[in-house]
Amino acid sequence: MTSQTTRELLKRAEPDLTRAERQLCATLLHNYPMSGLGSITRLAEKAGVSTPTVVRMVQKLGFSGxxxxxxxxxxxxxxxISGPIAKHESWAGQAPEEHLLNRFTESVIGNIRQTLAQIDPARFDEVAALLADGGRRLFVTGGRITRTLAEYLFMHLQVIRPGVSLVPATSNAWPHAMLDMGEGDVLVVFDVRRYENTALKMAKLASKRGLKVVLITDQWQSPVAKHAACTFNCRIEAPSAWDSMVVVMLFCETLVAAVENRTWERTKARMSELEELFDATRIFRKFV
Amino acid sequence: MTSQTTRELLKRAEPDLTRAERQLCATLLHNYPMSGLGSITRLAEKAGVSTPTVVRMVQKLGFSGxxxxxxxxxxxxxxxISGPIAKHESWAGQAPEEHLLNRFTESVIGNIRQTLAQIDPARFDEVAALLADGGRRLFVTGGRITRTLAEYLFMHLQVIRPGVSLVPATSNAWPHAMLDMGEGDVLVVFDVRRYENTALKMAKLASKRGLKVVLITDQWQSPVAKHAACTFNCRIEAPSAWDSMVVVMLFCETLVAAVENRTWERTKARMSELEELFDATRIFRKFV
DNA sequence: CCGGCTCTGAAACAAATAGTTCAGAGTTGG
DNA sequence: CCAACTCTGAACTATTTGTTTCAGAGCCGG
Structure with a gap:
């Protein structure tokens, strides 16, 4: 009933096997289950028996072939090998495993795992340093879906350091923004599938002007990658008609945290200044 | 040089791969290495590419076939498998466990787990039904940090169904929007710590006008909860000076998927109409 | 808009694998 | 010693797998 059924099967069947079959069985159990994963020919060779023997035995065990x-x-x-990770308890404990809450979360966790596994931390640190470098102006842009993420990143970076701009996505607006872009500045582009032409054009122009382009895209990678100095692929699969931007947001937040760490002295000052401004304008409730 | 050479090979080769090859590569990395152990035919099917693509890619990686x-x-x-099995895995495999990428992700996963554990799926379904109800107008609003999330939710809901509005957060702008709010309509409020007065006021007024208020907040719960018919707490802790909105976004996306499921016929029509409009305006690149 | 380019998968092809048959080797009981 | 039996692998066939070819589709630069 458990994962070891076949191994058990082999062991229990052993007494009823013939000489050549027993030899084969021993080989299989010897370094189980790797020896069984090649072709029947190699298994037969390894065990020193003929292929018909292999076929006969597995059929005797109850397999069709x-x-x-x-x-x-x-x-x-x-x-x-997926072991304890795979057979996973429901995320939303009160809901059945098939509830959308669990299915969606499961899928997102998978996205996170896969995305993180592929990220090169050195590259990540590199980009964090780039964004932390006060000598470079920063421009952030996104498309239809990713605009909100671009805004989110922009909002945080703006607090952390000066010289950050959000570039409008509509192509008749961003040429204005581009006037300010110069050699050594950085353009962060968000572009996920249904890749947008404006993003591509902007990245192309920016890289021609000597900007470092950082691309945050999906697993299929936007064509912007051609013009990017650094590309990060986030997996965005979801059980929905839409793609999931959760991993992209996770990436942004981590990036923000990393940048923040590198500029903490400066950032701390900016943040307390911001607090004073909030006090002055009374946006928030008096108490927490 | 170690046991993971092929995995590394795949990751490093990824930038030089073509679209179909990258897709294949992603599938291989997805549940590595199991998907590569079957026949080439099944791998190709699983990845949604042709067998020649598989052959071409592995040859590109340097294998004879x-x-x-x-x-x-x-x-x-x-x-x-003969090596040590149990060591705790980092999320970003290449980085040490102390790297920010791993710490941040660890923390976010914890947030997800805790948030999901306390969500009442019945409540969730209830709200999904509320948002799917075409007879009710929908209003979405957020504060300084959560505005982008409100926009994100708004953008999706707008495609799914008619009658959705994004309410500006600045208090001198939203009274206009409030003119349209009537008995039975729904107001979705995002409000996380540094709870904002405008959100509280708007929720209060809205509930007085007979609107159902749905609140999405953090684990300490915004005071808006007093006026809300339904409240969802998302844990937002992160190793950063900022809070993490990842779980909030996950919740939004799941909600969108749930609403979408309930209105699929209507939504499908709207989506294809949207496609036509995109075609007419040529926003996207021709191919995926 | 158009030729040259790359990428892709259908289809033809080649190679291996898996399954079958059958003759002979070994064993057993008389 | 010998029939009758089982077991085994060589050789064959059928099937599946892996590879190559080729024409069409999309992208790019002019």
Whole structure:
């Protein structure tokens, strides 16, 4: 019933096997289950028996043929290596596993895992340093879906350091912004699928002007990558008609935290100044 | 040089890959290395590409052919499973556990877990039904930090159904919007700490006018909750000077997916109409 | 708008794998 | 010693897998 069914099967069947079959069985159990994952020919060779023997034995074990046996081995191995992570409890404890809350979360966690696994931390640190460099002006832009993320990043960076601009996505507006872009400045572009032409054009122009382009895109990678000095791919799969921007936001926040760490002295001063301005304008409730 | 050579190979080669190849690469990395252990045909199917693409890519990676690639995977897997199994995995595999990428992600995952654990799925479904109800107008508002989230939710809901408005946060602008609010309509308020007075006032007025107020807030709960028919608390802790809105976004996206499911027929029509409009205005690149 | 370029998958092809048959080797009981 | 039996692998066939070819589709620079 558990993941080791086939191994058990082999052990229990052993007494009823013939000489050549037992030899094969021993080979299989010896370094289980790797030896079973190659072709039937190699397994037969390794065990010193003929291929018909292999077929006969797996059929005796109840499989329809060698491929079926092999598939069983693969499935078990998969269950084994993904182990405690795979058979996962529901996220929303009160809801069944099939509830959208759980399915969606499951999917997003997968996105996070895969995205993080692919990110090169050195690259990440590099970009954080780039964004922290007060000598460079910063420009942030996004498309239809990603505009809100661009705004989110912009808002944080703006507090952290001076010289940050949000570039409008509509192509008749951003040439104005581009006037300020100069050699060594940085353009952060968000572009996920349904890649937008304006993003591509802007990145192209910016890189020609000597800006460092940082691209944040999805797993299929926007064509902007061609003009980018640094590209980060975030997985955006979701059980929905839409893509999930959660990982992109996670990435942004982490980036903000990293930049902040590098400029803490300056940032601290800016933040307390901001507090004073808030006090002056009474935007927030008096108490927390 | 270690057991993960092929994985590294895939990651490093990714930038030089074509679209279909990148798709394949992502599939391979997705549940590495199991997906590579079956036949080339099944791998191609799983990745949604053709078998020639698989062959081309593995050859590009330096293998003589698919069998060679597969053998490499098997060898690595063998080395891996015989090695130590249990060590706690970092999220960003290449970075030390103390790297900000891992710390931040760890923290966010914790937020997700805690938030989901306390969400009442029945309440969630209730709100989804409320937002899906075409007879009610929908208003969405957010504060300084949460404005982008409000915009994000607004953008999606706007595609899904008619009668959705984004209410400006500045208190001198929203009274205008409030003119349209009537009995039975719904106001979605985002308000996290540094709770804002305008949000509180708006919620108060709205609930007096007979609107259902849905509040999305943090774990300490905004005072808006007093006027809300439904409140969802999202945990927003992060190793940063800022709070993390990742969970809030996850919640929004899940909500969007849930609403979408309930109005799918109507939404489908709206979405294809939107597609036509995009085509007419040529915002996007021709191909995916 | 158009030729040259790259990328992609359908289809043809080649190679291996998996399954089957069958003759002979080994074993057993008389 | 010998039939009758089982077991085994060589050789064959069928099937699936892996590779190559090629024409069409999209992108790019002019």
């Amino acid at each position: 060698f491929p079926a046996f092999q598939a069983a081995l693969r499935d078990e191995l998969e269950a084994q | 698919f069998p060679a690639f597969q053998a490499a995977l098997r060898d690595e897997l063998e080395a891996q």
